[in-house]
Amino acid sequence: xxxxxxxxxxxxxxxxxxxxxxxxxxxxxxxxxxxxxxxxxxxxxxxxxxxxxxxxxxxxxxxxxxxxxxxxxxxxxxxxxxxxxxxxxxxxxxxxxxxxxxxxxxxxxxxxxxxxxxxxxxxxxxxxxxxxxxxxxxxxxxxxx
Numbered sequence: 001x002x003x004x005x006x007x008x009x010x011x012x013x014x015x016x017x018x019x020x021x022x023x024x025x026x027x028x029x030x031x032x033x034x035x036x037x038x039x040x041x042x043x044x045x046x047x048x049x050x051x052x053x054x055x056x057x058x059x060x061x062x063x064x065x066x067x068x069x070x071x072x073x074x075x076x077x078x079x080x081x082x083x084x085x086x087x088x089x090x091x092x093x094x095x096x097x098x099x100x101x102x103x104x105x106x107x108x109x110x111x112x113x114x115x116x117x118x119x120x121x122x123x124x125x126x127x128x129x130x131x132x133x134x135x136x137x138x139x140x141x142x143x144x145x
Contacts (some may be wrong), residue, residue, distance in 0.1 A: 001145060002011060003039060003114040003144065004037065004039045004040075004111070004114055005030075005034055005040055005114070005116075005117050005118065006042060006107065006108035006111065006115065006116045006130070007030070007031070007034065008104055008117060008119075009046045009053065010119055011027050011117050011119075011135050012027070012046065013053055013136075014026070015028045015031050016054060016068070017057075020120040023136055029140060030140050033140035037144050041111045042077050042102075043080065043107035043111075044079050045080055045100075045107065046077070046104065047069050047073075047077055048071065050065065051066070051069060052067070078107040080103070080107075084103060084110060085106075087106040087109070087110070088105070091105050091109075091127070097121075104116070104118070105130060109129070109130060114130065115130065115131050115132070115133050116132050116133065117133050117134075117136035118134070119134050119136060123138065
């Protein structure tokens, strides 16, 4: 199985955050598995949100955040363009998602992902062929082996 997984901002933030060791461990496990298997996907929007949130929560971690973004750029982030925007609007209206979640789903669909890794949507929910996985309820080995 060569399923690809689109990673939402919150997963990257938990991997970075020491405040919740259980969530940090789960987020880091997913990130490591996706890195090793080369199945991780994300968007420029996710990287922007990650950077903005790191600077807001941990201003002294600016260079760490930049290094993380440089590393994750190897995943060839989906750029934001008018096609993603319009698709996001359609998804927002159809599924009653927040604007930001609809853009992430549109990016996941455009990169042909099987899964969307996030805690922001209902785990197991299928949205236009993309299945939502909560990284804290689902083990990567079950989906990546």
